[in-house]
Amino acid sequence: MLVTILIVLALAAVVIIAVKNAGKRLSGQGGCCGGGGDEFIDDKKVLDHPEIAEKKVNIQGMHCEQCERHIQRQLNRIDGLSAEVNWKKGEALVKMDREIKDDLIKRTIERLDYHVTDIQTVQRS
Incomplete structure (x- = not known):
């Protein structure tokens, strides 16, 4: 019984950590490949004044x-x-x-x- 409880707690901790990290990535706060909240826009920007x-x-x-x-x-x-x-x-x-x-x-x-x-x-x- 105690072993089952420990396994369930360990799995719960893994799931909580995974959900937290996935949330960061999908909100664009993670370092790689998430960016879920960014809509696609034209990334070319034109300067207002001459380049210095x-x-x-x-x-x-x-x-x-x-x-x-x-x-x-x-x-x-x-x-x-x-x-x-x-x-x-x-x-x-x-x-x-x-x-x-x-x-x-x-x-x-x-x-x-x-x-x-x-x-x-x-x-x-």
């Missing part, structure tokens, strides 16, 4: 196109910034029409549970 800078952001933790869209959508919410993210290359190219601190870009991405390894200014020729 471009940066390449190296990102770890993207595993699919959903990860790519999730990061791109959040970056494009920043005024003065237009992003194109490539999950296969593990990078985002961001164009800016005003000065935007690297820390804001990094925080925006890392708040989504991805990791920024480097941000480099792209030299124009």
Whole structure:
């Protein structure tokens, strides 16, 4: 009888943890592949003013196109910034029409549970 109770409690704990994690992913709060609450929108953003800078952001933790869209959508919410993210290359190219601190870009991405390894200014020729 005691063994049965322990097994039921262990299974209940596993189910609770699984439901909690699934809820995070489906609400778009998980690091990968959830994004259930995000409706599909055109991710191409046009800057309001002439571009003054471009940066390449190296990102770890993207595993699919959903990860790519999730990061791109959040970056494009920043005024003065237009992003194109490539999950296969593990990078985002961001164009800016005003000065935007690297820390804001990094925080925006890392708040989504991805990791920024480097941000480099792209030299124009």
